[in-house]
Amino acid sequence: MRTGMLNWRNYRYGKWALLLGLFSIALYVSQGASPAQPPNGGTWQGYVLGTIGALLILWLSVLGVRKRSYSSSAGTVQGWTSAHIYLGSVLLAVATLHCAAQFGWNVHTLAYVLMCLVIFSGFYGLYVYVHLPDRVASNIVDRDRAAWLEELGKLDQRIRDVAAGSDAQLQGMVLSALELTRLGGNLFQQLRANDRSLVQEPGGGKPVSNAEQSVLIETLSRRIPDARKQSEAETLSELLSLFGRRQVILHLLRRDIRLKGLLKLWLYFHVPLTFALLAALLVHILSVFIYW
Amino acid sequence: MPLDYRIAIVGAGPAGLSVAGRAAIYDAETGASTPSYVLLEGHTTFAKTIQKYQKGKHVMDEPGFLQLRSEVPFAAGKREEILGAWDNSIGGGLNVRYNAEVVGIEGEKGNFTLRLASGDSVTAENVVLSIGTQGNPRTLGVDGDAESDFVLYTLDDPEDFKGETIVVVGAGDAAIENAIALSDFNTVYIINRRGEFSRAKDGNLNAVLAAINDRDRAFHCRYESSVAAVELPDAPGETGAIVLNTPGGEERLECHRIIARLGTVPPRRFVESCGIEIGSASADAVPDVDRHYQSNVPGLYVIGALGGYPLIKQAMNQGYDVVEFIHGKDTRPADYPLLQDQFSGLPYVMDAEDILELYQQRVPMFKRMNPLAFRELIIESRITVSLPAEELARAPQGGERSTVFVAAGEPVYRNGEFSTTFFTLVEGEVRLQLEQDGPWHQIKPGQFFGEMSLLSGRPRQGDAIVERDSILIETPRRVMVKLMNSNEEVRQGIDRVFIMRALQAAFRPAMSLEELALVADQVQTCQFAAGEVLFTEGETGDCLHLIRSGTVVLSQGGTELVVAQLHSGELAGQMALMGAPLRRNTATAAVRTETLRLGREQFLALVNSEPEHISTLQGELSQLLQYTNSMASQPEAARSIGFLMEQGMGEATNALVIDTSLCVGCDNCERACAETHDGISRLDRESGASLASLHVPVSCRHCELPHCMKDCPPDAIRRAASGEVFITESCIGCGNCETNCPYDAIKLSYSAPPKPGLWSWLLFGRGSGPGEPAGFTPTAESKDVGKKAVKCDACMGRPGGPACVRACPTGAAIRMGPDQFVELVEAR
Ligand SMILES: Cc1cc2nc3c(=O)[nH]c(=O)nc-3n(C[C@H](O)[C@H](O)[C@H](O)COP(=O)(O)OP(=O)(O)OC[C@H]3O[C@@H](n4cnc5c(N)ncnc54)[C@H](O)[C@@H]3O)c2cc1C
Ligand code: HEM
Numbered sequence A: 001m002r003t004g005m006l007n008w009r010n011y012r013y014g015k016w017a018l019l020l021g022l023f024s025i026a027l028y029v030s031q032g033a034s035p036a037q038p039p040n041g042g043t044w045q046g047y048v049l050g051t052i053g054a055l056l057i058l059w060l061s062v063l064g065v066r067k068r069s070y071s072s073s074a075g076t077v078q079g080w081t082s083a084h085i086y087l088g089s090v091l092l093a094v095a096t097l098h099c100a101a102q103f104g105w106n107v108h109t110l111a112y113v114l115m116c117l118v119i120f121s122g123f124y125g126l127y128v129y130v131h132l133p134d135r136v137a138s139n140i141v142d143r144d145r146a147a148w149l150e151e152l153g154k155l156d157q158r159i160r161d162v163a164a165g166s167d168a169q170l171q172g173m174v175l176s177a178l179e180l181t182r183l184g185g186n187l188f189q190q191l192r193a194n195d196r197s198l199v200q201e202p203g204g205g206k207p208v209s210n211a212e213q214s215v216l217i218e219t220l221s222r223r224i225p226d227a228r229k230q231s232e233a234e235t236l237s238e239l240l241s242l243f244g245r246r247q248v249i250l251h252l253l254r255r256d257i258r259l260k261g262l263l264k265l266w267l268y269f270h271v272p273l274t275f276a277l278l279a280a281l282l283v284h285i286l287s288v289f290i291y292w
Numbered sequence B: 001m002p003l004d005y006r007i008a009i010v011g012a013g014p015a016g017l018s019v020a021g022r023a024a025i026y027d028a029e030t031g032a033s034t035p036s037y038v039l040l041e042g043h044t045t046f047a048k049t050i051q052k053y054q055k056g057k058h059v060m061d062e063p064g065f066l067q068l069r070s071e072v073p074f075a076a077g078k079r080e081e082i083l084g085a086w087d088n089s090i091g092g093g094l095n096v097r098y099n100a101e102v103v104g105i106e107g108e109k110g111n112f113t114l115r116l117a118s119g120d121s122v123t124a125e126n127v128v129l130s131i132g133t134q135g136n137p138r139t140l141g142v143d144g145d146a147e148s149d150f151v152l153y154t155l156d157d158p159e160d161f162k163g164e165t166i167v168v169v170g171a172g173d174a175a176i177e178n179a180i181a182l183s184d185f186n187t188v189y190i191i192n193r194r195g196e197f198s199r200a201k202d203g204n205l206n207a208v209l210a211a212i213n214d215r216d217r218a219f220h221c222r223y224e225s226s227v228a229a230v231e232l233p234d235a236p237g238e239t240g241a242i243v244l245n246t247p248g249g250e251e252r253l254e255c256h257r258i259i260a261r262l263g264t265v266p267p268r269r270f271v272e273s274c275g276i277e278i279g280s281a282s283a284d285a286v287p288d289v290d291r292h293y294q295s296n297v298p299g300l301y302v303i304g305a306l307g308g309y310p311l312i313k314q315a316m317n318q319g320y321d322v323v324e325f326i327h328g329k330d331t332r333p334a335d336y337p338l339l340q341d342q343f344s345g346l347p348y349v350m351d352a353e354d355i356l357e358l359y360q361q362r363v364p365m366f367k368r369m370n371p372l373a374f375r376e377l378i379i380e381s382r383i384t385v386s387l388p389a390e391e392l393a394r395a396p397q398g399g400e401r402s403t404v405f406v407a408a409g410e411p412v413y414r415n416g417e418f419s420t421t422f423f424t425l426v427e428g429e430v431r432l433q434l435e436q437d438g439p440w441h442q443i444k445p446g447q448f449f450g451e452m453s454l455l456s457g458r459p460r461q462g463d464a465i466v467e468r469d470s471i472l473i474e475t476p477r478r479v480m481v482k483l484m485n486s487n488e489e490v491r492q493g494i495d496r497v498f499i500m501r502a503l504q505a506a507f508r509p510a511m512s513l514e515e516l517a518l519v520a521d522q523v524q525t526c527q528f529a530a531g532e533v534l535f536t537e538g539e540t541g542d543c544l545h546l547i548r549s550g551t552v553v554l555s556q557g558g559t560e561l562v563v564a565q566l567h568s569g570e571l572a573g574q575m576a577l578m579g580a581p582l583r584r585n586t587a588t589a590a591v592r593t594e595t596l597r598l599g600r601e602q603f604l605a606l607v608n609s610e611p612e613h614i615s616t617l618q619g620e621l622s623q624l625l626q627y628t629n630s631m632a633s634q635p636e637a638a639r640s641i642g643f644l645m646e647q648g649m650g651e652a653t654n655a656l657v658i659d660t661s662l663c664v665g666c667d668n669c670e671r672a673c674a675e676t677h678d679g680i681s682r683l684d685r686e687s688g689a690s691l692a693s694l695h696v697p698v699s700c701r702h703c704e705l706p707h708c709m710k711d712c713p714p715d716a717i718r719r720a721a722s723g724e725v726f727i728t729e730s731c732i733g734c735g736n737c738e739t740n741c742p743y744d745a746i747k748l749s750y751s752a753p754p755k756p757g758l759w760s761w762l763l764f765g766r767g768s769g770p771g772e773p774a775g776f777t778p779t780a781e782s783k784d785v786g787k788k789a790v791k792c793d794a795c796m797g798r799p800g801g802p803a804c805v806r807a808c809p810t811g812a813a814i815r816m817g818p819d820q821f822v823e824l825v826e827a828r
Helices: A012-029 A044-061 A061-067 A076-099 A107-139 A145-163 A168-179 A188-193 A211-226 A229-267 A267-289 B014-030 B078-089 B171-181 B200-215 B270-273 B312-326 B336-343 B353-360 B370-382 B451-456 B477-486 B488-507 B513-522 B600-609 B612-632 B634-646 B668-676 B736-740 B760-766 B780-785 B818-826
Strands: B005-010 B037-040 B102-108 B109-114 B120-127 B166-169 B187-191 B219-222 B227-231 B240-246 B249-255 B257-260 B299-303 B382-387 B404-407 B412-413 B422-427 B430-433 B440-443 B464-466 B473-474 B526-528 B532-536 B544-549 B552-555 B562-564 B586-589 B595-597 B653-657 B684-691 B692-696 B717-719 B725-727 B748-749 B788-790 B813-816
Touching: A012 A044, A012 A076, A012 B813, A044 A061, A044 A267, A061 A076, A061 B430, A076 A107, A107 A229, A107 A267, A145 A229, A145 B200, A145 B684, A168 A211, A188 A229, A211 A229, B005 B014, B005 B312, B014 B037, B014 B270, B014 B312, B037 B120, B102 B120, B102 B227, B102 B270, B102 B634, B166 B171, B166 B249, B166 B552, B171 B187, B171 B200, B171 B257, B219 B552, B299 B312, B336 B370, B336 B382, B353 B422, B353 B430, B370 B473, B370 B477, B422 B684, B451 B488, B451 B544, B477 B488, B488 B513, B488 B595, B488 B600, B513 B600, B526 B532, B552 B634, B562 B612, B562 B634, B595 B600, B600 B612, B612 B634, B634 B684, B634 B692, B634 B818, B653 B736, B668 B684, B725 B788, B813 B818
Parallel strands: B005 B037, B005 B120, B120 B299, B166 B187, B166 B257, B187 B219, B382 B404
Antiparallel strands: B102 B109, B109 B120, B227 B240, B240 B249, B382 B473, B412 B464, B422 B473, B430 B440, B430 B464, B526 B595, B532 B586, B544 B595, B552 B562, B552 B586, B653 B692, B653 B813, B684 B692, B717 B725, B748 B788
């Protein structure tokens, strides 16, 4: 396996995180269980765990800065990300032990929940980062998106030229299929990758769905056996193969848009939630010092 | 019959103008009533090459170390300013004749006749040829084809024309690109003499066919058509016409403009027709001239770009000096102070000109060289003197171009260092290794070394140590290449020593140099274009190849399955001579490659002289075999290497590869590149080829023999000792490197506006954020300075290494040389 984020420097930060986790558990256990002072953020152990947790959160957030400090020679972004992942995960344990699972409807628990959301969005992001790149690469088979779009453009041009030799009815349908093809759209549509392409059927009426170019492909294949003239059959079968290719390319592009969207989407949760967390954390710490 | 002029100057570029300027001063001094010289210019105005620069281009006055010596002014500045200043000089009374293309020169010193295209002729005692190297566009060859508003031979900006009917004549890349660009706003006809566009690049071929078939585009083609006549418009702004001979008969097309792109006629044929000899067939060979710029035809002088001096200032200085020489004054050339400076640290009291002569006599290979070429070689070189350590501290510190002092007993270069300079020893002694930790050889005065890296572009093999009181000439590769291209004797001299040393390094023969020379003479030098096959699997072989430059790949069971790559200094096909004669694999040149081909006889002569070395060779061979076998058993890995080689990575030394199984497409690499390089990314992550999970983005690979360094007029592209190829401040933005780079890794760009700091963006939203946006509008100042070439410098000198790699969150971006490819593909 190639060195990715997880096995960076032979799992260096995985090992660190493991040690930190064990240390936190030991600290927690050392609080004992006296009814006078139950384990929570109030013991000295709780303070230590809380301080570690807060520092971790701060440091985890600094990744956003490091990632953009392009001249920085403080380690590589890859190393930072590797540490971020492991130490971010162990934070879940550190913070839970810190609060000893005492929850309520207050700002303290809000901070905890926000932290969990950030962490779980991080888990999801990690999953995406690990699994999607291969799928992106195998989907677009060694070409870039621009190259596919170019082929699509040429294909459409060819379809227009060939369709010019067919009857007006079919030509109208073909052209409407080209025109009413939908790719991309808003974020939600991009991610669903639902084919919203339409086609105008002969005889008027509202355009109907032409998802995966199916209406066109079906119409063409149905008409080929009925073709009267050799030339008509040729036109129809060429159109059929062109639309077949079109279907493949559109499908692939839609998937590409979807996968690349997924690779970015989670950061739109992870990062804003981080800011919310930092705010809640500040309030949490201040209120503890003021009211305690 | 008295002659018309004392001096006829052909070509009113910077060189020719400078000649005229100086000749005019002589006339003024003698109070001549009619000019004693004429400046003949083929174009409608002066300095055609400079007129063709893009508008507003910043013209540089490199080389900075050279003083201008000319009556005509020149200093770095905008194209318009410089042309304006020259126009003033001409207005001040220079005798220029425009539209006077010279098509033939006959006669001899004291009596030359220059024939003009118009049929006129001019007589003169001396002729100065300063026609540059740009050549002249091939014309339509019919009446009315002279360059005018109606008939154009170049196109500066397609957007200058809108709503017109334009006929583009030609079927090459320039014609196609112009025609397509024009068809955005005009009706275009493209006239092709043949039945297809076979001369065009693939991209252009597809584009022109698409444009012709595109119904929405007013783009028409006439195949198998030639131009029969041109009808000029009656008044400016009206339409004229072009008459074509088409397969269907004559056709008249009314049009606003004709743009003919029929290629250029290089000046070589014309120059040779004047009786001037050009020593070598190579395309960039220059005519041989003496110290006074006089060619082999007495009275016929060659200066400027045509004489091999590619910069304006040099051209102008020569223009001044040549008039002095013609007037019998042996003035010291403008570069004399440079020579003095270079020789200033030498331990003798002698005039610089005499040292120059002495040194030329010391080195057998340079002895018969033309003195002007030798002078140029010295001016471009560094003179190095070795001193014992205790004296070194006391040695005077000169300027950048004065004598360099080094400590005796220390290396002038070390094994593994990237440098391609060529050393000539004029005094003292140098100890030389031909491979890492190899035996030492002695270099004596008059001998040279460093030719291995010069020819192969690979890092130095072994150390070179200079003993005390030695004097060395260190010459840049560019100068040596130019010299080898124009001087057959030097080329052969270097080749011969190269072959002998290569054989010594590879076989360690125990032979005298004379015996070795005999073997070397029988060795054949072979050249292979990328993709050409050296030998094929299954055939019987009777020779081996010692790679001199380039990369050879061995494949087994199909050329895409690469089982080994071999670089210069390594052997290919030795198996056939050392074991079974059947070739076990196919050897293909991955990039342009040169090899030394050894037959069985030469091989046996070499190895039998030193039987002890045979076991070493066999050891190496068995290692290679083990290695190829292991690769052959991993077809996926072999295919990946084959793919990388196909992308030209065989000549890379440091290339960016992206592992697509890790890449999340965040483009942080591009941003990091832009942020650390004045706002302009030098890599394009998404474009470029991919196979399996490897992607080779468009970015510089720091080639062994960088194509971009080939013809850079100010020598602005350099290679650091650690291997990075980079562009210095002296870039003049001519675009040669962009054209020469086969990997599209160089762009011409305006400088980007400075960015606000990260915090002021984060906190105050000032300016654009890090890495965004990719596009920018250049400021007026940066437009003034003009575009310059930008490329990757592998983050030379940055702590931590390349920013693109350091900024990748997932470890997908990797930089490596060919040695690490195997590790890369095997690891998956
Ligand atoms: C894009 C570009 C950018 C450059 N930028 C710079 C720069 O910034 N600084 C710099 O120092 N150098 C620069 N150079 C190089 C510089 O332009 C040349 O070195 C210089 O022009 C050479 O001068 P020349 O007089 O020898 O020849 P040219 O300038 O080429 O002049 C030759 C003249 O001879 C005329 N001619 C040709 N054949 C005939 C004939 N048969 N009869 C009559 N006339 C003829 C031509 O029309 C032309 O006017 C650049 C070159 C290019 C292409
Ligand atoms: C409270 C805990 C966490 C905080 C505050 C936090 C914060 C951040 C921040 C600020 C970024 C930078 C995003 C950007 O600038 O583009 C980031 C990126 C990231 N985080 Fe977290 N994170 C936390 C936990 C986690 C966890 C638990 C994981 C995974 C297990 C994780 C995985 C990632 C990944 C994969 C990135 C993307 C790196 C990149 O693209 O450069 N994070 N995080």
